[in-house]
Amino acid sequence: MGIGLLGKKLGMTQIFIEDGSAIPVTVIKAGPCVVVQKKTVLNDGYDALQLGFDEVQKVKRVNKPITGHFKKANLPPMGFLREFRVDVEDLETTEVGGEFSVDIFEPGQFVDVTGTSKGKGFAGVMKKYHFKGQTATRGTHEFFRHGGSIGQNMTPGRTMKGMKMPGHMGSKKVTVQNLKVIDVRGDTNILLIEGAVPGPTNGFVIIKRAVKKPQ
Amino acid sequence: MNEMVDLIEKEHMRLDLPEIGVGDIVKVYTKIHEGDKERIQMFEGVVIRRRGGNTRATFTIRKVSYGVGIEKTFPVHSPLIDRIDVLSKSKVRRSKLYYLRNLRGKAAKLKEKRV
Numbered sequence: 401m402g403i404g405l406l407g408k409k410l411g412m413t414q415i416f417i418e419d420g421s422a423i424p425v426t427v428i429k430a431g432p433c434v435v436v437q438k439k440t441v442l443n444d445g446y447d448a449l450q451l452g453f454d455e456v457q458k459v460k461r462v463n464k465p466i467t468g469h470f471k472k473a474n475l476p477p478m479g480f481l482r483e484f485r486v487d488v489e490d491l492e493t494t495e496v497g498g499e500f501s502v503d504i505f506e507p508g509q510f511v512d513v514t515g516t517s518k519g520k521g522f523a524g525v526m527k528k529y530h531f532k533g534q535t536a537t538r539g540t541h542e543f544f545r546h547g548g549s550i551g552q553n554m555t556p557g558r559t560m561k562g563m564k565m566p567g568h569m570g571s572k573k574v575t576v577q578n579l580k581v582i583d584v585r586g587d588t589n590i591l592l593i594e595g596a597v598p599g600p601t602n603g604f605v606i607i608k609r610a611v612k613k614p615q
Numbered sequence: 616m617n618e619m620v621d622l623i624e625k626e627h628m629r630l631d632l633p634e635i636g637v638g639d640i641v642k643v644y645t646k647i648h649e650g651d652k653e654r655i656q657m658f659e660g661v662v663i664r665r666r667g668g669n670t671r672a673t674f675t676i677r678k679v680s681y682g683v684g685i686e687k688t689f690p691v692h693s694p695l696i697d698r699i700d701v702l703s704k705s706k707v708r709r710s711k712l713y714y715l716r717n718l719r720g721k722a723a724k725l726k727e728k729r730v
Contacts, residue, residue: 410617414671415627420646420695422670427620590619601617 403484403500404608405430406453407591409515411601415582415592425582426597428513430607431501431589435494436473436481448485449494452478454604473497480604502584502591509581510610515599519571529564574598578610624669629692632699635674637662638707638725643676643689644697655697658687661705661725663712665691677715679723684716704728 407430414422437450455476456462462470462477470477473496505511525531525547533545547566551559576597583592597605635641642659660678663686667673672691677684689696705725715723 411620413620413624413669415623416670416690416692416694419648420693422690422693427617427623429619588619590623592623 402609403449403451403486403490403504404606405500405502405504405591406433406451406480406482407431407605407607408454408480409597409599409601409603409605410590412596417582423582423594424596425592425594428591428593428597428605428607429589430591432499433501434475434478435496435498435500436470436475436478438491438494438496439483440491441488446485447488447491448483449491450481450483451500452481454479482606484608501586502589503586505581505584505591505607505609507581507583510578510613511581511593512575512577512608512610513579513593513597513605514573514575514608515597515603515605517570517572517574517598518600520569522567523569524566525564528566528569531564577612621669624671627670627692629694629696632691632696633701635662635665635691635699635701636704637665637710637712638705638728640702640705641676642700642702644699645689645693646695646697659702660685660687661712661715663715664688665710667691677712679719 407428410427410429412424412426414424416422431453433451433453435449436452439446439448439450441447452470452475456479459477466477475497520527524545526533526545531547534540534543536544547564550563550565576595579597580594581591582594583590585591591607593607599605639662640660641662642657644655644657647654647656658676658678660676662674663677664675665672670690670692673688674691675686675688677686679685704727706728707725
C-alpha cells in the first residue's frame, strides 16, 4: 500500500560517493505524476489513485476511450497509467489533477522498482534457466546445450507440468526489491537509484517504497 | 546517451587535475585510508591506456619494478586521487601501448615529445 511513482529509465552511469568508491546508479525520470482518477470503495470496490505519467506528444495517436478518460479529468493524454492502492485518508486529501513528484522519496531510503524486462526471444534452457548443458567431449554430439531428462517412463507416463524447457524469455514484469535511493533532484524530477532496474533505456518503471524494509 | 545522464556525469567530473594522454610519464598521488589514518601513496610510470568517457574514464599506468612489470588502473575522476604530476610527454603512434609489455630495458623507452 501507499503511493509510488511512475517513471522512465534514462540510463545508467557511475558516481563517486564520499569515501571515494564508485557506485553504479540508474537515472530515472520520475514525475510529475498526475492523479487521473480516484477510485473509491463505493464506486469501484477498492480505494486507489490512478496516476498518469509522460504526456503524449502526438495526441492523434491516442485512441478514443483513452482520450475520453483523460477528457473527464480535464488533462492531456499520457502514455503510462497505473493505479496505487492507498488509504482512505490519502484519498480524501488528494484531488484529480494533483501532482506527485520525486520529493515523496528521500536519499538513503529503499525502494522496489518494477519494469518490463528486455525481451530475449526464444531462448534455450542454458540461457533461460542456467542449466549446465552437456559435456563438450566424451562422445557428446548434437546435444551440447540441451537440458537433460524431462521425466520418467511408464509412471507417470507424462511430462510433469511446469517442467523447465526452452521458450520465450524476457518481456515480463519484473520487480527488483530493496534498491537504495542515492539522490533526489526535485527541480528536474530525477531519481538516482543504486544498481540496475528492469527494462531497456526509455522503458517505463514503477517505483514504490520497499515492502521488506521498515519505514 | 541521454543528455540528463550526461549532465549528472559532468557534475562528478574533476577538472582540477592535469590532462593526461597515452605515452605520458606521470606520478599519481593517491589517498589511502588505513583505519582512521590517511596517507598518500605515489605511483610513477607510463600511461599505456585511456578508456571510457565522462566519469567512467580510467587510465592505466605501467612501470617495471625489480624486473617485474606492474600495471595499475585508476579512475580519472576519482576523489581519491590527491594530485597528478606530468613529468614528460612522449611521441606515440598508438592509442594503447600494449606492445611495451613485450619489451624491456632500453627498447621499452618512448621518444620524448618536445613542446
